[in-house]
Amino acid sequence: MNDTDNPDFGLASGELRLVTVGPEWGSRFAAEHDRISIALDAAALDIRHIGSTAIPGILAKPILDIAVAIGSFEAGFPLVPLLVGLGYEYRGEHGIPRRHYFVHGSPRRTFHLHVLERHGDEWAHHLRFRDTLRGSPATAARYSALKRAVVAESGGNRAFYQSLKSSFIAEVHGLRAGA
Template identity: 40%
Template sequence: MDETQRTGTRRRADVTDLELVGGVERRELHLVDPDPAWSAWFDDHEARIRRALGATALRVEHIGSTSVPGLAAKPILDVLVTVPDITADEDYVDGLVAAGYVLRVREPGHRLVRTPERDVHVHVLEDGDPLADDYLVLRDHLRLDADDRRLYEDTKRDLVARDWSDMNAYADAKTEVITAIKARARSRNPYPS
């Protein structure tokens, strides 16, 4: 374990701008019915990520709609990986690329790699980043609350029927509903996952 991993300090300042490798992409969005195979699909990627990163991957969690049984989803698996130092790209990006993922996003506090098929998105955050807890709070709440699960699915169905310039615009359009769901989740269970 190096000094950064032991003390939790960053090696350098983080990036300050969004780097979208490959530029804006237009993608057709659609939802599919829940698939019990999504859990095994995650297990395969969790093992692949852990082999690639070893102890650098502090947490590997299945997030997003495919992690919620009974929820329709885009057929894209979302994975959360937390690392000791987000600025130390060399500790995790190289390993993930060697494992077959492709770097897509480098932005303050967040990196994203994905499969070449664009069907698995691996979100890398620094351990302790509140966004990591946000992902888990949303996931855990949707697993338990049928009304919010239905609201979220209805919102997604409405949004995928629209024309989007890129996936980020679609994701941004869900923000208001996601924020409301997370607020309800935290009011019922005020501690992070």
């Protein structure tokens, strides 16, 4: 069975559930990293696994987040058809200025792709959050417990789920800024 047939990988529209992040997420990232790297060649200055599936042992939505660093926002426009050719759907900035956002997978969403300026705030934000949780098992455990509670409270509404997590994410960034 390949990963696209795996019922534990991806979410259908309107579905919200969590899985425990294990080593398979690193393998999924490595495979997708290679596909993206080949397609984008030198335009991809860096490709990183971000989001909760990059933090072993915590709970996460079973959608893998990837960040691709580029030199400038404008340099991302010629990359759109290349990523669409890999099966990604382009969503524009999708609420975050100077980000090219893509989704992949149907009927189950399997990847979120964030194409960001290498020297931009969003690139740094994603990497700092991931690295803080990787480096602090206690903080990662708190985040995992919060996510479990938030899934129950959100009633399956993904937008509400995201909004309920936002204060924790801001707190982690505050801890990091004060470190």
